[in-house]
Amino acid sequence: MSFGFFNYWIFIILLMIGLYTVMSRSNLVKKMIGLSLFQISVFLFYISMGKIDGGTAPIVVETGADGMAPVYSNPLPHVLILTAIVVGIATTALGLSLVVRIRETFGTIDEDEILEMEDKD
Amino acid sequence: MLLLIAGALAVLSVRNLFVATMLLGIVSFTMALIFISLDAVDVAFTEAAVGAGISTVLYIGTLALVGSQEREKSKFAPGPLAVCLAVGAVLYYATYEMPRYGQPDNPVHTHVAPRYIEDSPTEIGVPNMVTSVLASYRGYDTFGETTVIFTAGIGVLLILRQRRRRKKEVTTEDPPLRDGKGGSISGLGSAHDLVPHVISKLLVPFIFVFALYVQFHGDYGPGGGFQAGVIFAAGIILYALVFGLDFARAVVNEKAILFLISAGVLLYGGVGVVSMLLGGNFLDYNVLSSDPVAGQHLGILLVELGVGITVTAAMLAIFYAFVGRPELLIETSTNAEQPGKERN
Known part of the structure; x- marks a missing residue:
């Protein structure tokens, strides 16, 4: 019974870890890593929703494994997540490049140290 | 599954950012395997190439520029933890309202998906439904996402290439950081390591062939433009890592990359405009050929291309921007001393 939600629970735990990393770590690269974890967990959530028991990958085949008409898993979440992954890496790269610039300007990538510097000015 | 959680926890607790990056790659790869077991072969493909490949390279590229040690004081943060637990509890509570996992009559499966599954073989004629939904039914969406990648690539270039102008004044002989270990990743291309050289020379052509296969076979099997682009870029990045950035630049120079980034988006948009000129709607491929199915095929092929x-071009632009950054700084810091630190 409860196994029916197992994937969702994994998603929640991963999401919590990601969120906690983003909020608690002051290192900016670590924050980006946390965001990536967060992202991955959402991917898992979508793909889990698209799964149908006994289904197969959504590529047309003549007959199913047992000679019956094949059951396809839902292709729509796959499409959404596929593009989201690539867009995710592009935006992550943008974030990382900002981190690089911050490091060059402030000499550190630690959020707390940057805030201290701001206060001194 | 539990491996995922263990990996994620390790990422959280590990102090060294380099190790954390590697662990993140492992988590991504495990996730790709799980996607395969969930029937999402296209997604697994992308996740393996992007999550475990390109993003790891990018993180390492960043770490080479910013240093890989997290500050010692890693405190226990009760506030964020409480917020996280609250969010988690709410979500956990919400799962009991969710439909059961894997049932065919869940709401997700009863809205538009049956139409895609039942009609796409006859309407589009492409066996891989993910491709047909991606490029045809949701063509607008994908166009938007391509534009986002385009914009992100341009953004990274703008942020990391700001001192490009002065580069021409400085002679480019012997960049000081080119010692081949640590320090600068533009120095990674070492002349002495025989094994990586031979192996990557063998591998790179196969990677390219595979990328082209993924690109053009995406209609029939798992694959498509996104995956092929990432794999192609990974091939060139491997080459750059082993042989040095200058060699890679000789193969694909930055002007060409800038041109290609926009060419891809223009090709996509152009297909839409052509279909409008031929009397259809924007990105309506039926009019591209006398036979609607053939038109769809052609349209999808062009759009995926x-x-x-x-x-490819955006990933390479991002990679070049990260890796080329140290050179840029060296060249400019001869004029202005100490590029960091002047703010405090």
Whole structure:
């Protein structure tokens, strides 16, 4: 019974870890890593929703494994997540490049140290 | 599954950012395996190439520029933890309202998906439904996402290439950081390591062939423009890592990349405009050929090609921007001393 939600629970735990990393770590690269974890967990959530028991990958085949008409898993979440992954890496790269610039300007990538510097000015 | 959680926890607790990056790659790869077991072969493909491949390279590229040690004081943060637990509890409570996992009559499966599954083989004629939904039914969406990648690539270039102008004044002989270990990743291309050289020379052509296969076979099997673009870029990045950035630049120079980024988006948009000129709607491929199914086929092929070109070029632009950054700084810091630190 409860196994029916197992994937969702994994998603929640991963999401919590990601969120906690983003909020608690002051290192900016670590924050980006946390965001990536967060992202991955959402991917898992979508793909889990698209799964149908006994289904197969959504590529047309003549007959199913047992000679019956094949059951396809839902292709729509796959499409959404596929593009989201690539867009995710592009935006992550943008974030990382900002981190690089911050490091060059402030000499550190630690959020707390940057805030201290701001206060001194 | 539990491996995922263990990996994620390790990422959280590990102090060294380099190790954390590697662990993140492992988590991504495990996730790709799980996607395969969930029937999402296209997604697994992308996740393996992007999550475990390109993003790891990018993180390492960043770490080479910013240093890989997290500050010692890693405190226990009760506030964020409480917020996280609250969010988690709410979500956990919400799962009991969710439909059961894997049932065919869940709401997700009863809205538009049956139409895609039942009609796409006859309407589009492409066996891989993910491709047909991606490029045809949701063509607008994908166009938007291609544009996002385009914009992100341009953004990274703008942020990391700001001192490009002065580069021409400085002679480019012997960059000081080119010692081949640590320090600068533009120095990674070492002349002495025989094994990586031979292996990567053997591998790179196969990677390219595989990328082209993924690109053009995406209609029939798992694959498509996004994956092919990432794999192609990974091939060039491997080459750059082993042989040095200058060699890679000789193969694909930055002007060409800038041109290709926009060419991909223009190709995508152009297909839409052509279909409008031929009397259809924007991105309506039926009019591209006398036979609607053939038109769909052609349209999807062109659009996927546009996506592939843009993704390749954007990934390479991002990679070059990260890796080329140290050189840029060295050259400029001869004029202005100490580029950091002047703010405090």
